[in-house]
Amino acid sequence: MHSPSKLLTTLALAAALSACGGKNDGRSVSEVAIDPDAERTAHETALAEYPKARLHTDAGDIVIALHADKAPETVRNFRAYAETGHYDGTVFHRVAGDLLIQGGAYTADYRIKPERGFIRSESDNGLRNLRGTVAAARRANDADSAGAQFFINVVDNPQFDFVSAADAASRGYAVFGEVVEGMAVVDALRKTPVESRPGIGAQVPKAPIVIRRVTVED
Template sequence: MNISRISRRTVVGLCAALVLSTAAWAQAASQVKFQTSMGDFTVEVYADKAPKTVENFLQYVKDKFYNGTIFHRVIGNFMVQGGGFTADMNQKPTRDPVPLEAKNGLKNDRGTIAMARTGNPNSATAQFFVNVVDNTGLNAPSPDGYGYTVFGKVIAGMDTIDKIRAVPTGRQDVPNTTILINSAILVK
């Protein structure tokens, strides 16, 4: 009989530990809500997978850097990119780049958010993109040998991203109609 009680206590204790562990994990994943001229979307970011990238991204959010920027590059069968240019296509000054964290196990699948960069793998600053399809060619190692750092995913408002991906574009994949990021705020 004592063994039964111990077993129940052990099971109850393990269940409580699991609930607390799950709650702690949920608290660790920050969420950012973007309000755009085409609707809202929310991303969840994973500091445990891309700590320097998430810290950098959240600092830009806290500094209200993204407010008033645009989605300046839209390729409907690839991705939508924003976070670096104002509506008059002036690039905003950024902080120093963050190191590449592409080998973190996260993939450039539909709905994930990743950092844009130049040919230099350690050049990501503020610009990000949302994958609108599975882009396996961007995973580490990609054809350039490095990949692109995925650091979160869209958890609400993928319909907004799909509206953005469908807009007509002109030269250099710039949308013909301005898609403004009114605000990006930390909601969790």
């Protein structure tokens, strides 16, 4: 099986050359205009080869393509939590409708679930916090503190992208997946009414949004 990243590059380049009559007229590859539609198709084709995580929620299923090539440690960590049942019965405990929805920490009665420990950040992997991407949540002051929690970007969030290794804020949040099915479910969840709950936050859904289970397929 071809590497998804290599396949994406090959398909995008092929589409560009095809759009120019099959040749580049002496121009470098960087000078050849790439058809956005062809590039999007190539991206979707590449995503089809990634392992997928299916979140079975009360509102419907959300399918996430996992970027194991770009964020291997973060994907292994997420898969380990999923395959051991950690996410079963957890909730999306934070709904910031203009930013993200976040889950992976609490049960439906808001008891926190124990985590195994932290992993190093893989935020410097070239992936951006665009709408529909999935990133590892962490402590604001420690870039290497990701555990079981994750969030789905409901809009483009460039402020979460890696800038430099200077400090935790500049290191951003590591993207490790992308929603490929069920974005309508995500958009419905972002409209959920929220309330403040002591010890958890100010953007907690009034009615729990439960993740019944998470299954992963290669």
